Amino acid sequence: xxxxxxxxxxxxxxxxxxxxxxxxxxxxxxxxxxxxxxxxxxxxxxxxxxxxxxxxxxxxxxxxxxxxxxxxxxxxxxxxxxxxxxxxxxxxxxxxxxxxxxxxxxxxxxxxxxxxxxxxxxxxxxxxxxxxxxxxxxxxxxxxxxxxxxxxxxxxxxxxxxxxxxxxxxxxxxxxxxxxxxxxxxxxxxxxxxxxxxxxxxxxxxxxxxxxxxxxxxxxxxxxxxxxxxxxxxxxxxxxxxxxxxxxxxxxxxxxxxxxxxxxxxxxxxxxxxxxxxxxxxxxxxxxxxxxxxxxxxxxxxxxxxxxxxxxxxxxxxxx
Amino acid sequence: xxxxxxxxxxxxxxxxxxxxxxxxxxxxxxxxxxxxxxxxxxxxxxxxxxxxxxxxxxxxxxxxxxxxxxxxxxxxxxxxxxxxxxxxxxxxxxxxxxxxxxxxxxxxxxxxxxxxxxxxxxxxxxxxxxxxxxxxxxxxxxxxxxxxxxxxxxxxxxxxxxxxxxxxxxxxxxxxxxxxxxxxxxxxxxxxxxxxxxxxxxxxxxxxxxxxxx
Numbered sequence: 001x002x003x004x005x006x007x008x009x010x011x012x013x014x015x016x017x018x019x020x021x022x023x024x025x026x027x028x029x030x031x032x033x034x035x036x037x038x039x040x041x042x043x044x045x046x047x048x049x050x051x052x053x054x055x056x057x058x059x060x061x062x063x064x065x066x067x068x069x070x071x072x073x074x075x076x077x078x079x080x081x082x083x084x085x086x087x088x089x090x091x092x093x094x095x096x097x098x099x100x101x102x103x104x105x106x107x108x109x110x111x112x113x114x115x116x117x118x119x120x121x122x123x124x125x126x127x128x129x130x131x132x133x134x135x136x137x138x139x140x141x142x143x144x145x146x147x148x149x150x151x152x153x154x155x156x157x158x159x160x161x162x163x164x165x166x167x168x169x170x171x172x173x174x175x176x177x178x179x180x181x182x183x184x185x186x187x188x189x190x191x192x193x194x195x196x197x198x199x200x201x202x203x204x205x206x207x208x209x210x211x212x213x214x215x216x217x218x219x220x221x222x223x224x225x226x227x228x229x230x231x232x233x234x235x236x237x238x239x240x241x242x243x244x245x246x247x248x249x250x251x252x253x254x255x256x257x258x259x260x261x262x263x264x265x266x267x268x269x270x271x272x273x274x275x276x277x278x279x280x281x282x283x284x285x286x287x288x289x290x291x292x293x294x295x296x297x298x299x300x301x302x303x304x305x306x307x308x309x310x311x312x313x314x315x316x317x318x319x320x
Numbered sequence: 321x322x323x324x325x326x327x328x329x330x331x332x333x334x335x336x337x338x339x340x341x342x343x344x345x346x347x348x349x350x351x352x353x354x355x356x357x358x359x360x361x362x363x364x365x366x367x368x369x370x371x372x373x374x375x376x377x378x379x380x381x382x383x384x385x386x387x388x389x390x391x392x393x394x395x396x397x398x399x400x401x402x403x404x405x406x407x408x409x410x411x412x413x414x415x416x417x418x419x420x421x422x423x424x425x426x427x428x429x430x431x432x433x434x435x436x437x438x439x440x441x442x443x444x445x446x447x448x449x450x451x452x453x454x455x456x457x458x459x460x461x462x463x464x465x466x467x468x469x470x471x472x473x474x475x476x477x478x479x480x481x482x483x484x485x486x487x488x489x490x491x492x493x494x495x496x497x498x499x500x501x502x503x504x505x506x507x508x509x510x511x512x513x514x515x516x517x518x519x520x521x522x523x524x525x526x527x528x529x530x531x532x533x534x
Contacts, residue, residue, distance in 0.1 A: 001385045003362040003363055003365060003385065004362060004365070005365050006367060006384045006428070006430050008433075028428075031426060031428065032408055032423070035426050035428065036407050039406065046362045048384075048428075050431055052431065076420070076481075076486055080485055080487060082485075086495060092494050093494070096487055096491075100408075100511020101421065101477075101508050101509075102408070102423045102474065102511045103511065106422045106426065235510075236489060236507050236510035
């Protein structure tokens with residue numbers, strides 16, 4: 001690990017200022033992803049600004065009946081919150097489908113959104129990777145790509161956003177609150193938070209340098225049957241090959257977002273309109289522009305079949 | 321309590337000696353190309369941190385890079401906590417911080433100023449085992465023992481999480497109470513790997529302790 005200096009900020013505005021003030025600075029929250037990458041020297045910040053004292057660890061009701069989740073709320077706390085379990089079941093389910101109990105106790109809401117890809121070529125510093133070293137090429141293209149993306153990828157990068165929590169937040173139409181080094185706050189819809197790779201895969205989110213996530217807001221509950229179905233190589237503690245977050249209403253309408261296949265949680269309102277016609281129609285719309293590799297073409301039928309399983313489960317729950 | 325490494329020549333002493341010798345003869349690898357790296361080469365920085373380890377306050381001067389795991393093992397010589405993968409994948413380094421189990425390898429010591437930390441040495445002693453330690457002995461919940469301190473710290477915390485209403489991936493309902501069933505224990509312990517494969521006996525030990533509590 002490269003040497004670095006460390007400070008604890010006292011307010012969100014001070015934290016944002018501190019990171020902007022020194023080149024090569026980074027925020028640290030739970031640290032479960034950042035420290036892993038620092039040990040491999042994929043990340044090498046010269047200065048860390050710890051955000052644990054910013055009092056961003058609360059879950060509070062909003063005026064319009066939703067919930068405001070502080071950026072520093074841990075994955076375990078969020079998944080176990082009584083209101084989340086009751087009204088946003090898809091979010092609890094998605095969180096407990098990811099990582100391990102130990103990691104969820106430390107990993108935070110904002111950190112989870114910012115976790116970096118698990119592409120093996122990103123992790124292997126001997127390989128070309130446009131995300132790790134812009135302009136160096138992509139060893140994953142033409143390499144071993146079974147886990148990697150099938151849609152929304154580019155000629156520069158075929159990595160996926162690996163998380164589960166964000167897929168549920170996308171289906172719930174969550175939004176992300178931030179503060180920048182000038183003290184300006186703004187709200188970013190989940191739909192716009194993660195970027196498609198394009199020609200700049202090293203730029204992964206809509207955040208500007210020094211901009212700090214302060215909270216994630218969930219709109220008021222929409223009812224329906226909440227399902228998170230994750231397909232992976234092990235029964236536990238593995239990244240998704242494909243995952244489906246869904247909220248299905250009694251009349252068969254609903255929302256679905258797919259994880260494990262793209263640079264961001266993959267959701268299209270035009271595809272959701274196809275829900276009454278079945279999984280094949282939804283999947284065909286979602287994956288119309290898919291460009292799978294030889295290794296990961298299996299994800300196309302896997303998306304359709306996972307969607308079908310989710311819709312069947314929703315039907316069973318509804319009928320019960 | 322017996323201190324590990326009391327014997328004149330311990331296995332640990334030999335291993336530590338060889339590691340130091342190896343370090344002296346190893347040329348550092350060229351740094352990876354890292355985005356966001358500092359323009360100037362940063363110098364190592366040390367900081368003071370106070371930790372409440374197993375009920376005792378300890379103040380340390382540590383390099384900022386020191387993980388909680390390395391602070392426990394190298395600075396405080398509490399070698400019960402093990403380093404397995406050092407990347408949060410195996411669970412051998414699991415300790416309980418402020419009542420919650422975490423991977424001590426993926427946390428910096430300086431991030432834990434004032435925190436109460438329980439390691440395997442703080443759960444029980446050879447003369448007075450924690451009920452979970454006693455259950456692991458009774459059910460033979462290990463073979464080589466390397467993952468065992470992490471397994472036991474995790475196991476103690478898992479039963480607490482079930483009681484506190486933390487759901488898991490295999491919980492049938494999110495709103496009902498959660499039980500220490502075999503399926504729940506297996507899922508919740510998936511962050512602790514045992515290469516000897518003592519899993520079924522670990523489940524038996526945990527089931528025993530969970531039943532005794534009910």
